[in-house]
Amino acid sequence: MELKLNMDLGNSKKMPGLDKTKVFDLLIVGSGPAGLNAALYAKRKGLSVGLVGKKTGGQVIDTTSVENYLGFEFKTGEDLIKEFSQHVASLEVPLLKDAEVASLEKVEDWIHINLSTGEVLEARSVILATGSRPRRLGVKGEDDFLGKGVAYCAICDGPLFEGLDVIVAGGGNSAVEAAIDLAKIANSVTLVHRSQFRADQIVIDKLNTYSNVKVHLETEIIEVQGGPLMSGIVVKDKATGETRTIEANGLFVEIGYLPNSGYAKGFVQMNNKEEIIVNALNETSVPGVFAAGDVTDIPYKQIIIAASEGAKAALTANDYINRLK
Amino acid sequence: MSLLNEQLQGQLRTIFADMKNDMTLAVFTQKDGCETCEDTVSFMKEIEALSDKIHFEALDIDADQERAKAYNVKMVPSIVMLNDKKEYLGIKFNGIPAGHEINSFIPAILEVSGAGEALPESFLNQISAIKDPVNIKVFVTLSCPHCAGAVQKAHKLALESPMIDAEMVEAQTFYALSDQFNVSSVPKIVINDQYEFVGNQPLEVFLEEIAKTQSA
Numbered sequence: 425m426e427l428k429l430n431m432d433l434g435n436s437k438k439m440p441g442l443d444k445t446k447v448f449d450l451l452i453v454g455s456g457p458a459g460l461n462a463a464l465y466a467k468r469k470g471l472s473v474g475l476v477g478k479k480t481g482g483q484v485i486d487t488t489s490v491e492n493y494l495g496f497e498f499k500t501g502e503d504l505i506k507e508f509s510q511h512v513a514s515l516e517v518p519l520l521k522d523a524e525v526a527s528l529e530k531v532e533d534w535i536h537i538n539l540s541t542g543e544v545l546e547a548r549s550v551i552l553a554t555g556s557r558p559r560r561l562g563v564k565g566e567d568d569f570l571g572k573g574v575a576y577c578a579i580c581d582g583p584l585f586e587g588l589d590v591i592v593a594g595g596g597n598s599a600v601e602a603a604i605d606l607a608k609i610a611n612s613v614t615l616v617h618r619s620q621f622r623a624d625q626i627v628i629d630k631l632n633t634y635s636n637v638k639v640h641l642e643t644e645i646i647e648v649q650g651g652p653l654m655s656g657i658v659v660k661d662k663a664t665g666e667t668r669t670i671e672a673n674g675l676f677v678e679i680g681y682l683p684n685s686g687y688a689k690g691f692v693q694m695n696n697k698e699e700i701i702v703n704a705l706n707e708t709s710v711p712g713v714f715a716a717g718d719v720t721d722i723p724y725k726q727i728i729i730a731a732s733e734g735a736k737a738a739l740t741a742n743d744y745i746n747r748l749k
Numbered sequence: 750m751s752l753l754n755e756q757l758q759g760q761l762r763t764i765f766a767d768m769k770n771d772m773t774l775a776v777f778t779q780k781d782g783c784e785t786c787e788d789t790v791s792f793m794k795e796i797e798a799l800s801d802k803i804h805f806e807a808l809d810i811d812a813d814q815e816r817a818k819a820y821n822v823k824m825v826p827s828i829v830m831l832n833d834k835k836e837y838l839g840i841k842f843n844g845i846p847a848g849h850e851i852n853s854f855i856p857a858i859l860e861v862s863g864a865g866e867a868l869p870e871s872f873l874n875q876i877s878a879i880k881d882p883v884n885i886k887v888f889v890t891l892s893c894p895h896c897a898g899a900v901q902k903a904h905k906l907a908l909e910s911p912m913i914d915a916e917m918v919e920a921q922t923f924y925a926l927s928d929q930f931n932v933s934s935v936p937k938i939v940i941n942d943q944y945e946f947v948g949n950q951p952l953e954v955f956l957e958e959i960a961k962t963q964s965a
Contacts, residue, residue: 425921427847429752485894571934571947580893581934
């Protein structure tokens with residue numbers, strides 16, 4: 425059990441609360457890397473800016489280790505977010521915490537952000553940086569065994585599988601990192617992926633140093649079985665077409681992400697994956713509405729890319745506000 | 750074993766400067782068979798030293814049975830928070846609130862001292878309608894970043910309603926209990942040992958599940 429204290433300094437430093445009655449130059453929806461960097465850039469440009477967030481740090485918080493953010497050889501996801509949010513807090517950008525955005529509207533030249541509480545926030549421009557959420561396998565039994573073996577956060581739930589057998593679904597960096605973490609706790613880890621590895625060679629090499637890890641590539645998961653707890657999965661070998669069962673107590677799903685864009689449906693244009701379409705200036709189909717990071721159709725969902733897209737969106741928003749003034 | 754370095758001590762002192770009234774950390778332990786009791790007591794003493802308004806009280810689950818019963822303490826270590834009148838408001842931590850749980854523990858100290866933020870009125874109306882006793886268990890691991898958020902919500906509800914008793918349960922320390930409730934994803938929230946959901950869900954979800962426990 426790791427006792428080391430993980431203080432959330434973003435909280436203790438107290439980003440000031442957001443005045444809901446004020447009309448801002450720019451409101452940023454989302455407080456992950458894209459939203460935080462947008463806030464930093466916009467504030468430094470002199471805009472009146474506020475953050476509307478649900479989970480500070482976004483998905484990075486659930487990441488064990490980040491080893492590809494320039495300037496930091498190794499950071500836990502959390503520590504990286506601590507650096508980000510302290511930097512933003514030092515500029516006293518107001519933050520509305522635990523906010524759920526229900527929908528957006530353009531009323532004359534103002535953008536209205538309708539919250540799930542019925543409250544309405546108003547701004548001259550907005551940046552949508554609501555990121556993405558873990559994709560589900562979409563197979564039989566996945567929902568039934570959610571919280572009974574099926575899990576989506578390896579650092580959260582890993583400790584509950586000490587000495588047990590687990591499966592990791594996926595072949596990208598997140599999946600391989602999760603498998604490495606779990607290999608330290610679990611009795612055995614079986615990584616199952618339907619095609620070839622997408623992960624960086626450097627993390628695959630690391631995974632191969634663990635003797636309790638097995639890898640099944642070109643293998644598709646078709647069902648999660650058990651009762652009342654999960655007991656295993658049924659997989660299909662893509663080359664032979666044969667199915668077999670792999671017994672395990674847990675299944676960690678790390679197969680990519682879906683954009684959190686539901687609240688903006690019908691308001692801005694999206695592609696067929698429901699990602700918000702942006703141009704090189706991060707403009708959406710609605711003037712005054714910009715978008716950045718994993719929620720958009722830009723390729724490669726990476727922390728450093730989301731952060732830099734946030735910066736671009738803030739600079740475009742600044743130009744937009746200056747033209748209005 | 751010291752969990753607080755000088756930097757953290759300084760940060761916590763600043764946070765505790767916002768406390769309004771005194772509060773007590775009543776810590777239940779047991780003589781034998783409690784692996785984490787010693788660490789928990791020493792951690793609580795470290796916290797106590799950071800503010801004149803925080804008081805520490807050592808209790809034994811066997812010797813102080815009456816009080817354990819009054820606070821619904823059934824396992825050790827258990828930290829019960831009492832206000833300046835030594836009243837129990839329904840806020841309890843079972844297991845050491847280290848790791849990420851520091852982020853639910855520190856705000857709870859402020860809340861019990863009377864320095865909390867008020868909930869929106871729409872929630873308060875729903876909470877005041879709760880007439881039958883409610884117990885909320887929030888199972889966590891110390892490495893879970895978003896578990897503290899769920900613990901905070903449960904404790905906030907307890908503060909607002911005399912009928913609600915809310916407790917954090919560290920899943921690894923209380924393995925048998927976690928097993929009983931099939932905890933394999935955290936945070937897992939169990940209400941009156943009967944209704945459950947997984948994840949740091951919005952307060953609306955807590956209230957929906959609580960409503961199921963109320964007699965019509």
